[in-house]
Amino acid sequence: MTTDATTLPTLRAQELTRRFGGLVAVDRVSLDLRLQELHAVIGTNGAGKSTLINMLSGEIPASAGSVQLDGADITAWSQPRRARAGVGRSYQRTTIFPEFTVFENCRLSAQAMLQRPWSVWRSADRCGYSTDAAMAALTDAGLAEAAQRVAGTMSHGQKRQLEIAMCLATRPRVLLLDEPLAGMGAEETERMLELLDALKETHAVLLVEHDMDAVFRAADRITVMVNGAVLASGTPEQIRASAEVREAYLGEGVGA
Amino acid sequence: MDLASFLVQCLNAVQYGLLLFLVASGLTLIFGIMGVINLAHGSFYMVGAYLAFWLSTALHLPFLVMLVVGIALAGALGFVLEWVFFSYLYHRGHLQQVLMTYGLILIFDELRSLLAGNDVHGVAAPAWLSGSFALGGLMSYPWYRLFAAAACVVVALLLYVLIHRTRLGMMVRAGASNRDMVRGLGINIRMLYRAVFAGGVVFAALAGMISAPMSSVYPGMGLSILIISFVVVVIGGIGSISGALVASLLVGFVDTFGKVFFQGYSGVGIYLLMAIVLIWRPEGLARRSW
Amino acid sequence: MPSMRAGEETLASVRAVARRTAAARFGAWLPLVAAVALIALPSVLTPYTRDLVMTLIIYAIFALSLELLVGTTGLVSFGHAAFLGIGAYITVLATPASGPGSIAVLLPLAVGGAALYALIVGALSLRTRGVYFLMVTLAFAQMAFFVFHDTDVGGGSDGIYLYFRPVMAVGEHKLLDLDQWGQLYGLAVGMLIFTYAFLALLRRSRFGHALAGIRINEQRMRAAGFRTYGYKLAAFVIGCALAGMAGFLMAAKNGVVNPELLSWHLSAEVLLMVIFGGLGSLRGAVIGAVGFTLLKELYQSPGLVGTLAADHWQLTMGITIILFVAFVPRGVIGIFRRLRTAPGS
DSSP states (O other): OOOOTTSOOSEEEEEEEEEETTEEEEEEEEEEEOTTEEEEEEEOTTSSHHHHHHHHHTSSOOSEEEEEETTEEOTTOOHHHHHHHTEEEEOSSOOOOTTSBHHHHHHHHHHTTSOOTTOOSSBGGGOHHHHHHHHHHHHHHTOGGGTTSBGGGSOHHHHHHHHHHHHHHTOOSEEEEEOTTTTOOHHHHHHHHHHHHHHHTTSEEEEEOSOHHHHHHHOSEEEEEETTEEEEEEOHHHHHHOHHHIIIIIOTTTTO | OOHHHHHHHHHHHHHHHHHHHHHHHHHHHHHHHHOOOOTTHHHHHHHHHHHHHIIIIISOOOHHHHHHHHHHHHHHHHHHHHHHTGGGTTTSOHHHHHHHHHHHHHHHHHHHHHHHOSOOBOOOOOGGGOSEEEETTTEEEEHHHHHHHHHHHHHHHHHHHHHHHSHHHHHHHHHHHOHHHHHHTTOOHHHHHHHHHHHHHHHHHHHHHHHHHHHOBOTTHHHHHHHHHHHHHHHHOTTOHHHHHHHHHHHHHHHHHHHHHSTTTHHHHHHHHHHHHHHHOTTOSSOSOO | OHHHHHHHHHHHHHHHHHHHHHHHOGGGSHHHHHHHHHHHGGGGOOHHHHHHHHHHHHHHHHHHHHHIIIIITOOOOSOTHHHHHHHHHHHHHTSOSSSOOBHHHHHHHHHHHHHHHHHHHHHHHTTSOHHHHHHHHHHHHHHHHHHHHHSGGGTGGGOEEOOSOOEEEETTEEEEETTSHHHHHHHHHHHHHHHHHHHHHHHHBHHHHHHHHHHHHHHHHHHHTOOHHHHHHHHHHHHHHHHHHHHHHHHHHHSEEOGGGGOHHHHHHHHHHHHHHOTTOHHHHHHHHHHHHHHHHHHTOHHHHOHHHHHTHHHHHHHHHHHHHHHOTTHHHHHHHHHHTSTTO
C-alpha cells in the first residue's frame, strides 16, 4: 500500500529529541502517522521507544523538535489537551480502574470529552454522551458482554482489550499503542490483531511492539530505532530486506 | 544591629541549624531507606533530653559519660522499637504509618508523664564548658554552644564517612535503591534496617541530650522539633542527607533572624520558606543525591 | 443493527444491577433513620449530653468534609483542622463588639475565608504528591496556627470570646437566634443533613466519578483528557470550605475560639475518624466521627475507666489507634462489608 506523500499526516513528529542530563534517550526522531495506516516502531530495550511515545502523547516534554497534529503545532500542549484533541494512548502496564466495572471504565474515559463538572445534581450514568460512547467503544473492542464485570476480575488479555476500549471511548483519531500484546497468549494475540486491523480503517495507529510476527503482519510502515535514533524506516518488505536492520536487530532467519 | 550582635546571631543560626540537621538526618534516612514516615521521631529527641536530665541529675553522671551512656541506651531503644513495631510498618501505606506513629507519640508522651512528670527541668552544662569566650574583642560566645555545634559537625562528618566510605554505608545506599537485589546478595536486610533505624534514633536522642542544657527539658519539646524537622526534610528533599544539611542551615538562619527582626511572626517564617522552595522545586532542593 | 440492540440491552442490565445493589444495601435507609432520630433527640438530653451531641454533629460534618478529600479524591491532608479553625476565628472576629452578628454575613465569611486559604494552600500543595503533599498541608496548617497563636490577630494563645452568638434577623424580629440551644441544634442538624446529601450527590455526579478516577489512577485520567489539577483543587477547596462551616458551628457552640482548633492534633484526629469509620464511605465518616469522639470521652472519664487511666488517657488512646489501624484498616464499614460479602451471599 503506497502512501500519498503529499497528504498531510495526522500526527507528525519532527526531529524529536529528549535528553536526560547527559544521556540522549531519543535522538532527532521523525515519523508520520496517517489515517488508515498502522505505523510500527520496533527496537531493542532501551532504544527509546517508550520515551518517544511519551513525548508524542505529551507526558514528558521534548528537549527539541516538534509534534504536529493536522498541521497544528502541539509540542507545548499538555497530555490532557492532546487527548481531547484526538490523541489516544494505551499503556504497556495495564492502567485500567480495577475497582470499577468494565462499563464504568469506558464511560469515565469518554466523560473526558464532555465533562460538565458543575452539574452536580445529575448522576453520572444519566449522562447520555458518555454512556453511548462507552457502549460503542466496548462493542468495537469486543467487550460488550463483559460490561458489568468488575474490571479487576478479568483475565490479562481482557484487561488489555479494556485498555484499548478506554482509549477508543474518547473517539480519538490517533492511537498510540504501547505494547498492547504484552503478556498475551496465541488466541488473545490473534483477537487483538483482528481488532487492530479493524481500527486501522478509521484511525492513524502507532504501534510499539516486541512481537515481530505480529508487527510484520499488521504494519503498513515500520520504523526501527537503535540507541534512540532511527536506523531505518519503510515498508515491512523494505525493512525485512535491509541488511543493516537485520544485523542490528532482527538476526538472521526471521521473516526471511 | 551592630557587627557583634550580627555575628552572634549568625553563630546561633548555624548552631541551631546543625542541631536540626542531627534530628532531620535521622528522619530522612529512615524515610529514604525504609520508606517509613515516622511521626514519633520528635519523641526520640524528647527521650534524649529526658535521659540527659535523669542521667545527670538522678545518677550524677559526668557530662561525657552521660552522653556515651545516653547514646547506648538510645541505640538499644531504637533496636527494640524497630524489632517490635517499626518492622511491621514497612509494607503499609503512608497514611497508616502516619496514624500508627501518631498513636506512638501519644504513648511516648503519656509514658513520659508517668515516669518524669510534667514539669520543666533544667540540665546544667558541665563546668568545663560553662562561660563564654571572647571573639576577637568584639563579643563573647558561650562555650557550650560552640561545643554543641562542633559535636553536630563531628556527627555529620562521621555520617558522611559511614555512608560513603564503608561497606555498611554501601549496603545502606544499595538497600535504598534496590531492596531485593541486596537481599539476593545475602545481606541481612532486616539487621541492616534495624541498624539504620537505631542510628536515626541515636541521632535524634543525641540532639536532645546536647540541647538540654540550652533549651531545658519540657513536655512539648518533641512535638515542636518534629514539625520543624519535617519542614527541613521536605525542603531538602526526602531521603537526601546533603539536602537535609542545606535545608537545616537555611531554616536555622530564617528562624534565628526571623525571631530577631519580626517578633511574633517568626513561627511563620520557616513555612513561608518551605512554600517558596516548593513553588520552585516541588520535590525539594536535592536532586536524588546523598 | 444487531450491535446497537446488544448495546442497549447491556446498558439496561447494568442499570438494573446498580439499582438492585443500591436497594439491597443495608445502610441505604440508615441515614434517613439517623436524621429522624437526630431531630427527635433534644427532648431526652441533659446539658452535658447536649454539648456532647453538638460536638458529635460538628465533628461528623468535619469528618465528612475530609472524606471528600481523602476517601473520594485520594488527597491525604494532614492540615484539615486549620480550615475548621479559620472558619471559627472568622466567625468570632467578624462579630461586632456591640451585638450579635448576622448568620447571613458570618456564615459566608467563615466558609469563604476557609475556601480562600484552601485555594492558596491547594494551589501550592497540589504541585506535590504523596508524602510531600501530606507534609506540606501540615506545614501550611502550622503556619495558620502560628498566625493565631503568636500574633495579635487572634488574641494569642488564650483565644477570644464570642460574646454574642450569631442571629438571623429581619429588622427587630429574630428569625434564628443561635443563643437558643434548640435553634443552634436545629441549624447544626440541618447543616449535617445538607453536607451528607450534598456529598452524596457529588459522589455520584460526573465530577465525583472523575475524582474517584483521579484517586485510583490519575495518569489514566490525564491520558483520557481530564485536567486533573483543576479537579483536585476544586475538591480541595470544597472540602475545606465545608470544614470552615463546621468551624462556624464550633464557634457558635463554644462561645470561644482558641488556637487549639488549628492544632495538628485535631488534624490527626479527624484523619483517624475517617479511618475508623472506613475510607470511601460517607456513613463511615459519620460513624467514625461519632465513634472516635465517644471513645475519647470514654477514655477520659474517671467514672468509667478509673482515675489513673483517665489521667493518662493518651496511653490507652495511642494503643487503641495502633491496634485499630493495624488490624482493622478498613474501619467499621469495612467490617460490615466483609460480613456482607461472605461466601453464599
